[in-house]
Amino acid sequence: MNELLYKYRSLDNFKNFVDIILKNRLYAARYKDLNDPMEGQYYYRHGELNHSVREKIRNEKGELRICSLSKVRNNELMWSHYANGQTGVAIGVRISDPNYTTENVLYNGITYVRDQDYNDQTARQILCHKLDVWAYEEEKRIFTMNEQYVKISVHEIITGRRMNTRDISLITELIEKINPNIEIIRADDIM
DSSP states (O other), rough: OOOOOOEEESSSSSHHHHHHHTEEEEOOGGGHHHHHHHHOOOOOOTTSSSSHHHHHHHHHHHEEEEEESSSOOOHHHHHHHHTTTTSEEEEEEOOOOOOOOOEBBBSSSSSOGGGGEEEEEETHHHTOOOOGGGGOOOOOEEESOOEEEEEEOOOOOOEEOOOHHHHHHHHHHHHHHHHHHHHHEEGTOOO
């Protein structure tokens, strides 16, 4: 996978930021820990999805972990919502393990499931459907089965427009020591 994807981060938990850079990995959360309260929901009509299939879907969703990334690095709303109002960073990464696949999120609402629709990908498909109010995220997801982290390679760090110069200097110095190949970019230069 050569596509550059972005993880928007606040620096409030600096330890997590350093972990990403130092260990080349991103956290994969359980769907119930994500910020969309409708995450993992689906529709079915009484009689069209039997109890055992619903249980399989519930168990499969529970085993999956999700790493959420964005296709864009210059989205004002993403900067505001996930990078602490432009005081954080957007981390440009590539997925380094060929066993991972990225899935586009579809913003066409909650999916509808029937017995005949069920297969081994149904839980992932449910978790790739969101309401259109989330479309600004231009999200891609990486799914793992009970793995807490996704292996990545960091290629760029974009510092927010409102990040103070002290934090920019600290990040620059840190990156130069850990991996000088990572490009540091000011958000002002790309937006």
